[in-house]
Amino acid sequence: MKKIAVVGTVGIPACYGGFESLVENLTFYKSEEVTYTVFCSSKSYKSKLQEHNNAKLIYIPLNANGIQSVVYDIFSLFKCYFLKPDAILILGVSGCCFLPFLRLFSKAKVITNIDGLEWKRDKWGNFAKWFLKKSESIAVKNSDIVVTDNKAIEEYVDEEYGIRPVTIAYGGDHAIRNIKVQPSTDSYALGLCRIEPENNVEMILESFSKSEFNLKFIGNWNSSDFGIALKERYQKCHNIDLLDPIYDLNILYSIRKNCSVYLHGHSAGGTNPSLVEMMHFQVPILAYDCSFNRYSTDNMANYFSSSDDLIDIINSLDFDKLNANALSMFKIANEKYTWLNISEKYEQLF
Incomplete structure (x- = not known):
């Protein structure tokens, strides 16, 4: 042993x-x-x-x-x-x-x-x-x-x-919970991250402020001057809902399960846990265009590198392509990002 x-x-x-x-x-x-x-x-x-x-x-x-x-x-x-x-x-x-x-x-x-x-x-x-x-x-x-x-x-x-x-990446299947969720009557995009500059939060908020598509964004807005300033600027937008961190996993699961598309703005780090978790929800992923995110999603997500890119994607959503994106993310997640698989790989190292 x-x-x-x-x-x-x-x-x-x-x-x-x-x-x-x-x-x-x-x-x-x-x-x-x-x-x-x-x-x-x-x-x-x-x-x-x-x-x-x-x-x-x-x-x-x-x-x-x-x-x-x-x-x-x-x-x-x-x-x-x-x-x-x-x-x-x-x-x-x-x-x-x-x-x-x-x-x-x-x-x-x-x-x-x-x-x-x-x-x-x-x-x-x-x-x-x-x-x-x-x-x-x-x-x-x-x-x-x-x-x-x-x-x-x-x-x-x-x-x-x-x-x-x-x-060895991370698993994401722990985010899936065995509960029934009441379907949402509204379509919305979801963002979820720590409110830091390298997560391109400002780029995402700026894009949606110029769109009619709804956005829910969950983060620690009150933990820094950067987050407070963004919250003051964008909470007045009628289609943007800025939510504080949610620690009740059942509530978080419901919000994730009902979203129409997930936005991943991380530009630093490696394989981000929040990304591989959302890939298990079989929703389309719009990810910031960097090598980390492309490797994590096998180049099969949709990518943006500027506010203009993201606005174009939002305003011309192709649901056939987004459906293919979602199915690809789900398949990759089950092949690569399950905790049993990750645990076995670490034990092989030991």
């Missing part, structure tokens, strides 16, 4: 983002050949379980995100020395500056998922970008296996560092 320690997430039960959903489902679908120990942020859990999905949970009294994430990850890696796992699965590169020291006193194999070129994100300042790029370099050079979640990042790692990583 392989003992695996997981470092770099807020923790489980999943309550935050993509890496947390990954660990939630790795532990849920695990075979009898693997045991997991997952490091969790005590700051994020009022109720501190000892186990979840038969995984042992260890709490660190620090935030897993923001500036504290570096110390949080380093402290977790240090504690791995005493756990003596067979392998350490590191998710993200924040604390990987500690890896050269870890390798001096630990025999555990290191598998690092470097995430989606975090240092390129617009939200970081120059020092943070430099630090994350340096951490990425250290992670790649000091890991036994590097994991990427998208072929575009695989190619980047190969070209940048001369190392061929293993590409």
Whole structure:
């Protein structure tokens, strides 16, 4: 039996983002050949379980995100020395500056998922970008296996560092729920993401402000000056409904299930969890035109690269093409983006 320690997430039960959903489902679908120990942020859990999905949970009294994430990850890696796992699965590169020291006193194999070129994100300042790029370099050079979640990042790692990583995406079938949904009488497009510049939220809102097609957009509008400004500017548009984050999965499922088309504006990262989740709903995908999104959708979605592109698509919706798009997305999702398949691939690495 392989003992695996997981470092770099807020923790489980999943309550935050993509890496947390990954660990939630790795532990849920695990075979009898693997045991997991997952490091969790005590700051994020009022109720501190000892186990979840038969995984042992260890709490660190620090935030897993923001500036504290570096110390949080380093402290977790240090504690791995005493756990003596067979392998350490590191998710993200924040604390990987500690890896050269870890390798001096630990025999555990290191598998690092470097995430989606975090240092390129617009939200970081120059020092943070430099630090994350340096951490990425250290992670790649000091890991036994590097994991990427998208072929575009695989190619980047190969070209940048001369190392061929293993590409494993995310599952999305956990978003499908076994409940009946009352069909909507209205047609609407749906957007769902963190409200950040690289997700092209402004481009999408600007396009729909010039259209009569309805848009529901779910996001953390009040978490930044950028989001607040967008909300003030576009909430007055009669066809745009800006919704705060929805944590009730049944309500979210209903909104996703009833949408006519899904808008994916992410331009950074790799295989975005929100995209592969929506591919399981068999709805047409309009995605920002970048290599990450094209790889994720096998070049079979519809793509836009500007507000004008998106306006043209919206104003001349070809429902035969959109239906073909939806069927293709659903087929790809079931072939590539199911959690049982993803869990088996990670266990093969272990």
